[in-house]
Amino acid sequence: MTALGVAVMSCTIDKTDFEAELNTEIIEYVEFSEAVSINSDDYQISIEALNGTFYKGYNEIRLQLRNIQSNQDIENSEISFLPIITTYNGEVASCPHSYNLEYNDIEDYYSGYVVFTENSSDTESWMLYISFTVEGQIFTVTRDIIVEEQTNKNLNMTSFTGNDGEQYYIALVAPQSPEIGENELVAGIYKYQQPEGEAGDFPDPSQFTFYEAENYTLLLDPRMPEPSMGNHSSPNNQDLIQYEDGLYYGVVNYTMTGNWTLNFIMLNADGETIKGTEVPTDFTPGVEGVKSELHIDILF
Amino acid sequence: MKTKITLIIACFLAMRLSAQNPNIEQDSIVALETVELTAIIKKKIETDMKMTVSVDEFLASSDNISFIKRGAYAWEPLLNNMSSERSTITIDGMHIFGACTDKMDPITSYVESNNLSEIDIKSGQEGSMHGATVAGSIDLKRKSTAFSDYSMWKGAYQSGFEFNNKQFFNLGNVSFSNDKWVADASIAYRKADDYNDGNNEEVEHSQFTKFNTSLGLAYKTSELASVKVEAIYDEAKDVGYPALPMDLWLSRALITSVSYKQLFDEGLLRAFDAKIYFNAIEHYMDDTTRPENLVHMDMPGWSTTYGLIAKGNFKTNRLSSEIQLNAYNNLSIAEMRMYPQDRSERTMFAYSWPWVTTRYAGLSMNNSWDISEKSSVNFGGTLGINYNHSKYVDFNWIFHPGAPQEKTRLLPSLNANYLLNLNSFNFSVGAGYGHRAPSVSEGYGYYIYNSFDRYDYIGNPDLKNEISYELNASAGFSNDKLSIQANVNYFYIKNYIIGRILSLGSPMNYQSVGVKGYTSLDHATLFNFSLNSSYAISDDFHWKGTLTYARGKDENDNNLPFIRPLSYQTSLHYKYKKINIQTSVNGDFEQIHYSPEYGEDETPSYTIWNASIDYSLRLFDYKTVFQIGAENILNEYYSTYADWGNIPRMGRNVFTSLKINF
Numbered sequence: 012m013t014a015l016g017v018a019v020m021s022c023t024i025d026k027t028d029f030e031a032e033l034n035t036e037i038i039e040y041v042e043f044s045e046a047v048s049i050n051s052d053d054y055q056i057s058i059e060a061l062n063g064t065f066y067k068g069y070n071e072i073r074l075q076l077r078n079i080q081s082n083q084d085i086e087n088s089e090i091s092f093l094p095i096i097t098t099y100n101g102e103v104a105s106c107p108h109s110y111n112l113e114y115n116d117i118e119d120y121y122s123g124y125v126v127f128t129e130n131s132s133d134t135e136s137w138m139l140y141i142s143f144t145v146e147g148q149i150f151t152v153t154r155d156i157i158v159e160e161q162t163n164k165n166l167n168m169t170s171f172t173g174n175d176g177e178q179y180y181i182a183l184v185a186p187q188s189p190e191i192g193e194n195e196l197v198a199g200i201y202k203y204q205q206p207e208g209e210a211g212d213f214p215d216p217s218q219f220t221f222y223e224a225e226n227y228t229l230l231l232d233p234r235m236p237e238p239s240m241g242n243h244s245s246p247n248n249q250d251l252i253q254y255e256d257g258l259y260y261g262v263v264n265y266t267m268t269g270n271w272t273l274n275f276i277m278l279n280a281d282g283e284t285i286k287g288t289e290v291p292t293d294f295t296p297g298v299e300g301v302k303s304e305l306h307i308d309i310l311f
Numbered sequence: 312m313k314t315k316i317t318l319i320i321a322c323f324l325a326m327r328l329s330a331q332n333p334n335i336e337q338d339s340i341v342a343l344e345t346v347e348l349t350a351i352i353k354k355k356i357e358t359d360m361k362m363t364v365s366v367d368e369f370l371a372s373s374d375n376i377s378f379i380k381r382g383a384y385a386w387e388p389l390l391n392n393m394s395s396e397r398s399t400i401t402i403d404g405m406h407i408f409g410a411c412t413d414k415m416d417p418i419t420s421y422v423e424s425n426n427l428s429e430i431d432i433k434s435g436q437e438g439s440m441h442g443a444t445v446a447g448s449i450d451l452k453r454k455s456t457a458f459s460d461y462s463m464w465k466g467a468y469q470s471g472f473e474f475n476n477k478q479f480f481n482l483g484n485v486s487f488s489n490d491k492w493v494a495d496a497s498i499a500y501r502k503a504d505d506y507n508d509g510n511n512e513e514v515e516h517s518q519f520t521k522f523n524t525s526l527g528l529a530y531k532t533s534e535l536a537s538v539k540v541e542a543i544y545d546e547a548k549d550v551g552y553p554a555l556p557m558d559l560w561l562s563r564a565l566i567t568s569v570s571y572k573q574l575f576d577e578g579l580l581r582a583f584d585a586k587i588y589f590n591a592i593e594h595y596m597d598d599t600t601r602p603e604n605l606v607h608m609d610m611p612g613w614s615t616t617y618g619l620i621a622k623g624n625f626k627t628n629r630l631s632s633e634i635q636l637n638a639y640n641n642l643s644i645a646e647m648r649m650y651p652q653d654r655s656e657r658t659m660f661a662y663s664w665p666w667v668t669t670r671y672a673g674l675s676m677n678n679s680w681d682i683s684e685k686s687s688v689n690f691g692g693t694l695g696i697n698y699n700h701s702k703y704v705d706f707n708w709i710f711h712p713g714a715p716q717e718k719t720r721l722l723p724s725l726n727a728n729y730l731l732n733l734n735s736f737n738f739s740v741g742a743g744y745g746h747r748a749p750s751v752s753e754g755y756g757y758y759i760y761n762s763f764d765r766y767d768y769i770g771n772p773d774l775k776n777e778i779s780y781e782l783n784a785s786a787g788f789s790n791d792k793l794s795i796q797a798n799v800n801y802f803y804i805k806n807y808i809i810g811r812i813l814s815l816g817s818p819m820n821y822q823s824v825g826v827k828g829y830t831s832l833d834h835a836t837l838f839n840f841s842l843n844s845s846y847a848i849s850d851d852f853h854w855k856g857t858l859t860y861a862r863g864k865d866e867n868d869n870n871l872p873f874i875r876p877l878s879y880q881t882s883l884h885y886k887y888k889k890i891n892i893q894t895s896v897n898g899d900f901e902q903i904h905y906s907p908e909y910g911e912d913e914t915p916s917y918t919i920w921n922a923s924i925d926y927s928l929r930l931f932d933y934k935t936v937f938q939i940g941a942e943n944i945l946n947e948y949y950s951t952y953a954d955w956g957n958i959p960r961m962g963r964n965v966f967t968s969l970k971i972n973f
């Protein structure tokens with residue numbers, strides 16, 4: 012009977028394949044693979060990143076150190092990691108990163124992160140400065156790398172100078188591929204430490220110190236900027252607060268696919284606004300949504 | 312109410328008749344017709360005024376049905392002044408659910424008057440036989456010809472033209488029967504342009520085109536048993552809804568069933584009926600005809616249902632019973648895809664019904680017990696299980712975090728009626744109790760735009776069952792000349808489901824002003840009253856009059872929306888030889904008890920005058936009737952309390968129709 016019905020009447024317009032619909036804009040990467048490999052004397056450093064690529068924005072990195080001669084992984088080495096960008100006018104700068112990589116003895120790699128603030132281009136290039144110790148001896152290596160444009164807007168980042176005069180960076184960490192509905196929103200907030208002393212020999216890490224901004228709050232107001240959506244928003248969102256791993260966690264609800272703007276107001280521990288403005292909450296069809304001066308656009 | 316009472320009386324009479332004649336006719340052909348133990352009022356699908364009517368127009372002639380009208384097509388029937396979620400609407404007991412989130416397609420829009428034989432309306436819990444209900448049930452009965460001893464062809468053709476909206480219709484049906492086979496077929500096509508209101512202004516987007524065809528094939532497998540296969544196909548295209556921001560591009564319904572019927576000459580079980588059915592509806596809205604819309608949006612919807620009905624009729628000397636098992640599974644899907652102004656940009660997608668499955672299984676029983684020659688009791692009950700599952704429950708979690716993805720509800724129902732006939736007087740009192748589960752929209756709807764109050768509606772999966780406590784009574788008198796019948800019913804509905812403004816969230820549809828969530832009021836009450844009378848001035852000259860009144864209040868004594876104000880209808884019918892002349896006046900008083908909270912404003916009173924004349928003749932030996940008439944003769948400009956967005960009703964409409972029976 013059902014078969015008869017289906018045969019007589021297949022749908023005039025096909026139903027949307029919801030899973031495919033959610034993935035039209037986004038290729039989700041879950042596999043770590045080698046992004047760069049560096050040889051130095053008897054040692055090989057291999058750095059893995061998602062999809063084997065460094066992208067602008069937040070990158071989790073997994074480093075492995077190996078003695079090529081003995082074919083042995085070296086554990087518990089002291090590893091420092093410093094990315095340096097050279098800009099078109101020859102200036103050098105860094106970006107938020109974990110300088111000391113921690114050894115993860117369950118997974119057998121050194122773990123850390125780096126938030127690239129620019130992608131590599133003809134005029135701007137990135138270089139990694141890595142040092143490691145083996146049996147009391149310090150080795151240093153450098154290697155230029157390519158940082159690709161991040162096409163997934165859900166991993167966008169922004170940087171700004173706060174009202175306190177400090178330089179801040181906010182990078183989205185998750186969700187890589189949002190769902191309609193409730194999503195745990197994860198972001199890293201980083202701060203640049205203004206150097207106090209004179210620069211030593213290049214690259215002097217004290218000139219390039221970044222750390223995880225602590226005890227801030229990121230007030231969240233997600234909205235659809237598209238004029239026809241009239242400043243549409245969603246209910247039951249939660250502001251981002253810092254967890255033990257240093258990242259900031261909150262909840263964002265997306266009511267439908269499309270362009271969304273995450274409007275933020277960043278408060279310090281005393282509740283003072285570091286950056287961001289309140290956005291209008293009225294429904295204004297036909298008018299493009301006003302964005303907070305601190306915001307990140309996403310798309311899914 | 313009147314329908315119900317008439318029904319009860321008819322039922323009662325039928326019982327008595329068969330009680331007096333316990334030997335069922337041995338002729339199975341006749342038996343197939345007569346052993347309908349649940350008697351139903353036979354009402355031809357035509358109104359007093361018009362012989363070729365749409366299903367909507369026909370339903371409108373019933374006292375306890377009113378309509379929300381969003382245009383000229385597919386009116387939403389309100390039974391006892393309650394919206395369609397509160398009634399069960401079935402076709403031959405089969406459950407079908409519209410595929411439009413905006414209620415553009417009530418079930419009544421998927422049939423046509425020429426494939427129906429009657430419409431069985433039951434008020435309140437007496438209608439729970441087919442499934443859980445609060446308001447009652449509307450069962451659209453399909454035409455079905457009886458087996459005959461010799462081969463017989465029968466048919467009718469109707470055609471006509473309505474001048475106001477240039478509606479041209481052609482309806483044909485034909486049946487064949489012999490002692491083994493019966494075939495019923497019908498085909499219908501209607502096409503109408505925009506109608507004009509009482510100011511002779513065109514109401515844009517009120518056109519429609521409808522095609523409907525049906526086929527039924529029955530085979531007698533033994534003396535007392537038969538098998539039947541039936542199908543209806545309906546297609547509406549380019550239908551305008553002037554009260555909505557969107558029109559309909561295409562809707563299609565396929566309604567199929569296979570049934571088996573077995574009668575028994577003797578014993579307790581007299582008839583057994585089983586049916587399996589499948590129906591699928593697809594519905595595609597269209598806003599490209601509305602350039603004023605800021606956002607282009609696709610809103611397709613699909614609804615697929617399959618189910619089973621099995622029933623047995625039992626009879627002892629004074630008690631007759633019907634036991635029915637009902638089970639169905641429905642999947643409702645509705646999508647919305649909004650297009651940004653820059654069409655190259657990403658579209659915005661969401662489900663307004665996130666693949667919601669409804670499963671229901673219920674066992675119902677209805678009994679009629681003759682206490683004496685003069686009095687009888689009807690009582691019955693249903694126990695149903697209703698299960699819902701939302702596949703993409705994330706949509707529901709946005710407003711109701713942590714709501715369960717599936718929900719099972721128990722839906723009990725009980726009803727009892729006492730009937731008394733004393734000479735020319737009849738009385739009845741009754742009571743009912745029943746639960747209903749929230750509809751798909753009420754439970755799982757997501758940003759469903761309601762253009763009446765201009766809110767986006769959000770369903771709540773955790774809504775409680777709506778519980779109805781109902782009392783009804785009637786009293787009547789009739790003799791050869793005069794008949795008067797008064798009916799009242801009162802509903803106390805606990806956990807009454809209605810939309811309330813949410814402080815959360817913001818609208819999605821650009822016309823919308825806010826978000827409402829379906830919530831349960833503590834209770835609401837509804838009162839319906841109707842008075843019908845008729846008087847035969849002479850054998851050929853009749854008068855009829857109807858008065859109805861209803862009142863609905865929420866827990867705070869505020870008015871409920873869509874409650875019909877005091878309304879009246881009075882008509883005269885005169886027969887002279889082969890000519891029938893009829894004229895009627897109907898209208899509503901001012902709607903004083905309106906509900907501003909739900910987007911209503913005060914609707915002024917109106918009065919409409921209609922008249923028609925028909926002439927019967929024999930054309931080439933075929934019985935032929937020709938009719939001409941006019942509705943709203945005075946071309947009054949009006950809209951009723953239930954016209955969505957106060958769209959004006961049709962102005963003067965001259966109609967003609969021709970019916971040839973062969």
